[in-house]
Amino acid sequence: xxxxxxxxxxxxxxxxxxxxxxxxxxxxxxxxxxxxxxxxxxxxxxxxxxxxxxxxxxxxxxxxxxxxxxxxxxxxxxxxxxxxxxxxxxxxxxxxxxxxxxxxxxxxxxxxxxxxxxxxxxxxxxxxxxxxxxxxx
Amino acid sequence: xxxxxxxxxxxxxxxxxxxxxxxxxxxxxxxxxxxxxxxxxxxxxxxxxxxxxxxxxxxxxxxxxxxxxxxxxxxxxxxxxxxxxxxxxxxxxxxxxxxxxxxxxxxxxxxxxxxxxxxxxxxxxxxxxxxxxxxxxxxxxxxxxxxxxxxxxxxxxxxxxxxxxxxxxxxxxxxxxxxxx
Numbered sequence: 193x194x195x196x197x198x199x200x201x202x203x204x205x206x207x208x209x210x211x212x213x214x215x216x217x218x219x220x221x222x223x224x225x226x227x228x229x230x231x232x233x234x235x236x237x238x239x240x241x242x243x244x245x246x247x248x249x250x251x252x253x254x255x256x257x258x259x260x261x262x263x264x265x266x267x268x269x270x271x272x273x274x275x276x277x278x279x280x281x282x283x284x285x286x287x288x289x290x291x292x293x294x295x296x297x298x299x300x301x302x303x304x305x306x307x308x309x310x311x312x313x314x315x316x317x318x319x320x321x322x323x324x325x326x327x328x329x
Numbered sequence: 330x331x332x333x334x335x336x337x338x339x340x341x342x343x344x345x346x347x348x349x350x351x352x353x354x355x356x357x358x359x360x361x362x363x364x365x366x367x368x369x370x371x372x373x374x375x376x377x378x379x380x381x382x383x384x385x386x387x388x389x390x391x392x393x394x395x396x397x398x399x400x401x402x403x404x405x406x407x408x409x410x411x412x413x414x415x416x417x418x419x420x421x422x423x424x425x426x427x428x429x430x431x432x433x434x435x436x437x438x439x440x441x442x443x444x445x446x447x448x449x450x451x452x453x454x455x456x457x458x459x460x461x462x463x464x465x466x467x468x469x470x471x472x473x474x475x476x477x478x479x480x481x482x483x484x485x486x487x488x489x490x491x492x493x494x495x496x497x498x499x500x501x502x503x504x505x506x507x508x509x510x
Binding site for chain 1: 353360363453
């Protein structure tokens, strides 16, 4: 008489053949949603906080102006002077008519610099602005 | 007796076990480099630029105007009454509500004016309060008249259009005195 261990006849390994497919799907999702950061921010700033805020739906329309703690202004990739903003922003406005200018201004700034920038933006007819803020919890 | 055995063919398989590793590596790269921060902030539309000589003064009746003046100490003057920043929303709300059923040229205009030395943070807080007052009125309107929550209404729907028409957000940013000259 033979003694045989009882064994399940099914295979015991986990099928990993579809694993790459799953991972590729995830990968594709992240590749599509990624917007690689194009600019280096050269100024340090802390955003103010607010409650009644809105989201900017379309990221492609946004163009940024940074104002740091020390009052330096950055547009695009480099620090600029106040009187150059009009020229730069006008060029942007021509390329993208409904551009939204997101103002990332340090919360300890004074209103003087903010109004100066706003005046320049008005001259460049970039009228849609957005004061970038964080959500107050 | 000779048993004929079939010669076993070697398995012709491409090793795919490392495929997962490779794609995980790629996935990790994109996970790390992704920035999913949504831009949030207070939206505003600036008035068009007109040189000082071409500017016209349009008279606005006292009844329509809510003038918010913020000085460099953070004191707020709303229609000649001194209040604190957190009170702005409460003070403005009844005034916005009273104008809901009025025609478009009778709606409330909130004018915000600051000093050149006013703190930017205070300005944002004040703007936040004003927006908050408007949002409260809007959501109450949506709930009472349309029977829907404001957040549930689609951006492009007729109802949203109605709300925008009834309660438009008109915030006017006045220029500080120093610029006017």
